[in-house]
Amino acid sequence: NAGVTQTPKFRILKIGQSMTLQCTQDMNHNYMYWYRQDPGMGLKLIYYSVGAGITDKGEVPNGYNVSRSTTEDFPLRLELAAPSQTSVYFCASSEAGAGEQYFGPGTRLTVT
Amino acid sequence: AQSVTQPDIHITVSEGASLELRCNYSYGATPYLFWYVQSPGQGLQLLLKYFSGDTLVQGIKGFEAEFKRSQSSFNLRKPSVHWSDAAEYFCAVGAELTGGGNKLTFGTGTQLKVEL
Numbered sequence: 001n002a003g004v005t006q007t008p009k010f011r012i013l014k015i016g017q018s019m020t021l022q023c024t025q026d027m028n029h030n031y032m033y034w035y036r037q038d039p040g041m042g043l044k045l046i047y048y049s050v051g052a053g054i055t056d057k058g059e060v061p062n063g064y065n066v067s068r069s070t071t072e073d074f075p076l077r078l079e080l081a082a083p084s085q086t087s088v089y090f091c092a093s094s095e096a097g098a099g100e101q102y103f104g105p106g107t108r109l110t111v112t
Numbered sequence: 113a114q115s116v117t118q119p120d121i122h123i124t125v126s127e128g129a130s131l132e133l134r135c136n137y138s139y140g141a142t143p144y145l146f147w148y149v150q151s152p153g154q155g156l157q158l159l160l161k162y163f164s165g166d167t168l169v170q171g172i173k174g175f176e177a178e179f180k181r182s183q184s185s186f187n188l189r190k191p192s193v194h195w196s197d198a199a200e201y202f203c204a205v206g207a208e209l210t211g212g213g214n215k216l217t218f219g220t221g222t223q224l225k226v227e228l
Contacts, residue, residue: 089180100146
């Protein structure tokens with residue numbers, strides 16, 4: 001039981017490039033979330049999903065897109081990378097809507 | 113909108129000493145409250161949570177927290193700190209999202225250093 005896994009662990013992008021951050025959970029959780037963490041700040045919600053085929057925006061969705069075709073996977077897409085997207089990205093999942101969220105190890109992204 | 117304040121950015125304690133990390137929240141209804149710990153380069157691990165009932169909540173690694181509605185606080189405590197407790201600690205309040213799910217609003221974190 002691996003929990004929540006994220007790939008890659010680290011990535012450097014040039015401005016204007018695109019990439020997909022992968023997130024997979026093996027706990028059969030319906031709810032999945034993407035957060036970003038900036039230095040000295042708490043985590044901020046980017047997008048979330050309440051089940052396969054259903055996604056919605058969080059606090060800071062601009063510059064990102066998501067999809068949820070299966071229960072297990074919730075990829076985050078950056079289309080035109082900008083320096084403001086330099087951050088650590090965490091994926092999380094939960095069984096119940098108000099339940100504990102389980103976090104992945106994070107992806108550290110630098111845009112230069 | 114909900115918010116969380118962790119007034120202490122850094123705290124240093126000696127190993128074996130007691131610890132209290134402060135957390136104040138703002139939320140219109142009965143909150144779901146959480147404490148998470150993050151070790152360097154790692155994801156967040158849940159220490160404990162409060163949903164309802166007993167206001168003193170026990171968590172993992174010997175941590176506890178007390179929910180005080182009148183003070184809008186959810187402070188984290190440990191009677192005797194171990195060197196391995198050095199990490200960053202985040203308090204969070206949960207609110208239900210449209211269509212389901214739970215948005216966590218995090219404080220800015222408290223970095224704990226433990227002196228041997």
